[in-house]
Amino acid sequence: MIFDPVLGTYGDKNPTKIELSHEIKEEYTAEFNAFKDELEVKDLLGLIPGLSPAQRRERLQEKVTELWRESRESALNGIKNLMADGIAIAAFAGIVYFNRHVLAHIRAFSNRAFLSLSDPVKVFIFILITDMFVGFHSAEGWEVLLEGIAQHFGLPESKAVIHTFIATVPVMMDSVIKFWIFSYLTQFSAAGSAIYERMNT
Incomplete structure (x- = not known):
């Protein structure tokens, strides 16, 4: 190094x-x-x-x-x-x-590729991502990740800090992601929005 x-x-x-x-x-x-x-x-x-x-x-x-x-x-x-x-x-x-122009092209391509997916596939991807990071079983994953980061940087592994992070950050992420999903699906895919609501009831 x-x-x-x-x-x-x-x-x-x-x-x-x-x-x-x-x-x-x-x-x-x-x-x-x-x-x-x-x-x-x-x-x-x-x-x-x-x-x-x-x-x-x-x-x-x-x-x-x-x-x-x-x-x-x-x-x-x-x-x-x-x-x-x-x-x-x-x-x-x-x-x-x-290379902002290249990033803009990549973003446009990603949007087109995602919009070309069927509504059930879009909803499945959204639910998979939200459950992975802010779902019921995500706390253990966050704990492992935060302990790994602390060890990587030589920081003390404070359980109080880790549990406070898990109790607040994923909740805020969940709110932001759900709001973004609601805004996105209702704007670009009304059918996908209906599927998402039915799967989360």
Whole structure:
């Protein structure tokens, strides 16, 4: 990645300034405890040569250092992803802005293609999209998506924020989509509007 050299050098020079999220700290601690327990079990079972206190401490120190580097890398990955995605969005916006005429042709073609579909197919597509994003079972999908986004950017996975988002945003989306569908279908397809109303009663 293009930001690896810059952020990697900063992380090496300032290891204590890399703030770890609560989730990364928990994972770090769990892995260390699992390694420590495994080392003790192997020592008691005689699966490894007897370890002196100094050797045991050395092995644990090596594991701690390894886990700290991995955790720091995970924390930096969030910043790298944020910067890379920001540049990608800016580049995409620039491409769209300088190719507005192409976008207009694509939009006109999409409208013609959609209008050529039969009314039941149009209604099926509308219901499929609305149920997928704002339906009864969409909460689990939103939760997985939001947790994935938080992990991608190295943000804490706050259940309160996620549940607040799910309780508000899909409801607003549902209202907007239903209003748009009603306006669109009544304007371009009265039969489709009647089918949609019957299927949602």
